Amino acid sequence: MEVTLQVGCAAEANASLAESLEWERSAKLRPLLDGLAPLFEGLEVRRTSYGAEFCEHLLPAPEALRAVRAACTRPFTFLTPYVGDAGLAKLRALLPELRPGDEVIFSDWGVLNVLHREFPHLVPVQGRLLNKSLRDPRVMGLYAEAGPGPTLTVLQGSNLDNRAYTAMLRRFGVQRAEIDGLPQGNDLATASMELTACLPYGFISTARVCQAAGLGYRKTEKFQPAALCKQECQTFLLEHAYTNSPFENRDQKFWLKGNSYFYLHTPAMVKALVRSAREGALARLHLQTRLPMLANGVAA
Amino acid sequence: MKILAPIREIDELEMLHAAGAEELFCGFVPQDWLDRYQGAVWLNRRSTKGSSLETLSDMRALTDAAHTKGLPVFVTFNAPYYTAEQTELVMDLAQRLSEECGVDAFIVSDVNLMLRLSEARLHAGTHVSSVAATLNLEAIRFLLNFGPNRVILPRSVTLAEIASIKKGVGSDCEIEVFMLNDGCAFEEGFCATTHHHSVGAFCTSLSGMQTDFEWHGRYFSVRRRAWLRRNLEDYREWVWYLNGNGCGSTAKGLPYGPCGLCAVPDLLKTGVDSLKIVGREASPLKKLASVKMVADIVHRARHGVPKPVVIERAISLRQAPEHCHSGYMCYYKVDA
Numbered sequence: 001m002e003v004t005l006q007v008g009c010a011a012e013a014n015a016s017l018a019e020s021l022e023w024e025r026s027a028k029l030r031p032l033l034d035g036l037a038p039l040f041e042g043l044e045v046r047r048t049s050y051g052a053e054f055c056e057h058l059l060p061a062p063e064a065l066r067a068v069r070a071a072c073t074r075p076f077t078f079l080t081p082y083v084g085d086a087g088l089a090k091l092r093a094l095l096p097e098l099r100p101g102d103e104v105i106f107s108d109w110g111v112l113n114v115l116h117r118e119f120p121h122l123v124p125v126q127g128r129l130l131n132k133s134l135r136d137p138r139v140m141g142l143y144a145e146a147g148p149g150p151t152l153t154v155l156q157g158s159n160l161d162n163r164a165y166t167a168m169l170r171r172f173g174v175q176r177a178e179i180d181g182l183p184q185g186n187d188l189a190t191a192s193m194e195l196t197a198c199l200p201y202g203f204i205s206t207a208r209v210c211q212a213a214g215l216g217y218r219k220t221e222k223f224q225p226a227a228l229c230k231q232e233c234q235t236f237l238l239e240h241a242y243t244n245s246p247f248e249n250r251d252q253k254f255w256l257k258g259n260s261y262f263y264l265h266t267p268a269m270v271k272a273l274v275r276s277a278r279e280g281a282l283a284r285l286h287l288q289t290r291l292p293m294l295a296n297g298v299a300a
Numbered sequence: 301m302k303i304l305a306p307i308r309e310i311d312e313l314e315m316l317h318a319a320g321a322e323e324l325f326c327g328f329v330p331q332d333w334l335d336r337y338q339g340a341v342w343l344n345r346r347s348t349k350g351s352s353l354e355t356l357s358d359m360r361a362l363t364d365a366a367h368t369k370g371l372p373v374f375v376t377f378n379a380p381y382y383t384a385e386q387t388e389l390v391m392d393l394a395q396r397l398s399e400e401c402g403v404d405a406f407i408v409s410d411v412n413l414m415l416r417l418s419e420a421r422l423h424a425g426t427h428v429s430s431v432a433a434t435l436n437l438e439a440i441r442f443l444l445n446f447g448p449n450r451v452i453l454p455r456s457v458t459l460a461e462i463a464s465i466k467k468g469v470g471s472d473c474e475i476e477v478f479m480l481n482d483g484c485a486f487e488e489g490f491c492a493t494t495h496h497h498s499v500g501a502f503c504t505s506l507s508g509m510q511t512d513f514e515w516h517g518r519y520f521s522v523r524r525r526a527w528l529r530r531n532l533e534d535y536r537e538w539v540w541y542l543n544g545n546g547c548g549s550t551a552k553g554l555p556y557g558p559c560g561l562c563a564v565p566d567l568l569k570t571g572v573d574s575l576k577i578v579g580r581e582a583s584p585l586k587k588l589a590s591v592k593m594v595a596d597i598v599h600r601a602r603h604g605v606p607k608p609v610v611i612e613r614a615i616s617l618r619q620a621p622e623h624c625h626s627g628y629m630c631y632y633k634v635d636a
Contacts, residue, residue, distance in 0.1 A: 025516065026514055026516070027514060028512075082433060082435055082487065082490060083435065083436055084435050084436055084457070084458075084461055085436045085437055085461060085464055085465070087436075088436050088438060107490075108433070108435065108436070109411070109432075109434070109438075109439040109442040110435070110436040110437070110438030110440075110441070110442060112442060113439070113441055113442035114438055129490050132380040132381030132410070133381065133492065134492055134493070134494055135492035135493070136493040136494045136499070136502065138493075138499045138502070138505070139494060139496065139498060139499045140494075150336050150337055150341075150385075151337055151338055151341050153383070153385075154337065154341045154383050154385075157384075158381060158383075159380075159381035159382075159410060162382075162383070162384050162387055162412040163384070164412060164415055164416060164419075165411065165412035165415065168411075168412075168415055190383075190384070203492065204491075204492060204493060204502065205486040205487075205490065205491040205502060205503075206486060206487055206490045206491075207456070207485060207486040207487050207490075208456035209456065209485065211531070214531050214534060214535060215527065215528070219534055219627075220625075220627035220628075221627065222531075222534055222535075222538065223534075223535065223538045223628070224633055225456035225457070225458055226456070226458065234516065235516055235517050236513055236514060236515050236516055236517075237513070237514040238511060238512075238513055238528075238532070239511065239512045239513075239514065240506055240509040240510070240511050241509060241510040241511075241512075242509055243508075243509055243510040244505065244508035244509055245499075246498060246499065254506075254509075261502075
């Protein structure tokens with residue numbers, strides 16, 4: 001089993017898992033992460049990831065990527081987000097900084113097209129945003145509690161269940177995909193591809209309209225798609241408690257960082273993913289010990 | 301540039317056509333699907349009852365009648381994904397809807413289904429749904445591998461991006477954009493939540509949740525806290541607009557909701573092929589009012605009415621200038 005660790009700068013490029021567990025500064029998230037930390041015992045980091053899965057404005061500057069890549073002595077994975085044409089142009093300028101054999105997580109079909117045509121020496125990996133499955137933490141756990149049936153079978157599966165689809169991905173050089181731990185449980189047996197599970201945060205939703213970026217605009221100008229920002233997302237975390245739930249999960253928490261909402265895997269979900277990795281059903285674990293919305297030394 | 305209208309049943313056809321609809325789309329959910337899948341597993345991103353046609357004979361009657369009026373009919377198979385078992389069911393439905401009912405195209409999000417449809421070589425074409433999150437020209441080039449006739453751009457694609465994409469894609473496929481009704485706070489193709497009635501949409505549900513800010517700077521002053529809180533309230537107001545102004549309507553019963561009417565002259569200029577009116581599940585009145593509004597504006601733009609005059613007309617049609625001027629009810633930011 002291989003473990004990847006996401007880092008945010010060159011100084012962190014070869015950090016250990018134990019070191020990374022000290023990075024979280026949020027008083028809300030740190031105790032929760034500390035509670036999960038014992039479940040990661042025995043895992044050894046063998047790969048480094050760096051970049052941005054959820055926002056094109058968090059793509060690093062070329063010099064920042066260059067510094068991380070130069071400092072990193074482990075195999076390297078570069079995380080990329082969904083992009084408009086402007087974001088894709090920025091990303092295109094970053095890809096030459098990578099080395100042959102480096103992995104690129106893609107979250108956008110346009111990025112895969114560019115990788116396939118212009119950067120065949122890089123290894124494309126389907127990101128979790130393109131691993132289609134419902135992850136709604138408000139309600140999905142209830143389907144698992146309701147027990148087996150056609151509905152739960154569908155909810156525990158994903159688009160990766162289709163062999164024609166994974167065969168098509170292979171034609172584009174994609175051999176591996178990233179997934180989230182699902183509140184309703186993952187059926188890993190049906191996926192016909194090597195899988196990496198991201199933890200401990202799963203994404204709920206993400207947008208080109210960023211609530212945090214709205215802080216920099218007059219009211220009538222707020223909430224425009226792909227609006228330029230000053231990384232306001234790095235200045236605060238917004239915690240939501242599901243106090244309006246029609247069920248009993250009114251203490252459930254979700255977190256907004258910038259343009260994306262996340263849930264935290266429960267101890268049972270983390271245990272299940274680690275066990276799956278140890279047993280070989282998952283090829284890798286991708287640990288992100290901070291919410292995966294890091295500043296990265298952002299491009300201009 | 302065509303006007304694409306939603307339709308729920310054949311009884312709506314005459315009025316939609318008379319009002320100016322030039323293309324139609326609908327959902328189709330057969331009883332077999334309803335028997336097998338419940339709850340959150342929707343065939344076409346709408347609740348399983350009341351939004352779609354349910355029998356092949358109804359579907360055939362609709363397409364036959366629409367075709368006599370020169371209107372093509374598109375059917376939504378736009379779930380974000382279908383598992384292997386579901387894909388076989390959907391392919392069987394697609395075969396019958398295309399070959400037996402004469403459906404003109406399927407609106408598809410799942411790349412696997414696009415791939416399978418392209419291999420099946422049905423008479424019906426494929427339209428890439430906005431749920432496929434096609435945000436850039438390269439993404440369209442990738443999806444052209446699966447032979448779509450049309451790509452529906454997500455709501456978050458700006459006017460400038462639409463113009464650039466349309467220019468880049470040329471005649472390789474048609475481009476459709478959103479024009480009226482439902483909004484989406486998140487990128488629809490990257491929203492992993494359900495709209496199931498038990499919990500409602502995640503974006504609107506958030507507005508009713510208890511929240512707490514954590515500041516990651518040096519000092520979390522009262523002023524900063526108020527700044528964050530005010531921005532959150534603005535965001536919630538924006539979501540309220542996306543949700544059809546809280547599902548409201550004007551004094552005359554016209555529906556509120558996100559709108560791109562002021563952008564019609566620009567969209568016409570860029571060569572966009574189709575304008576989508578959302579709302580398969582909406583009442584006949586809402587559908588009719590929506591098509592009338594869009595047709596009124598498109599007619600003026602087609603006849604060269606100056607853009608400022610078209611915009612003025614659009615605002616007057618919505619009958620609520622204060623909402624138009626909020627800036628939160630618009631799909632697109634238009635330079636007047």
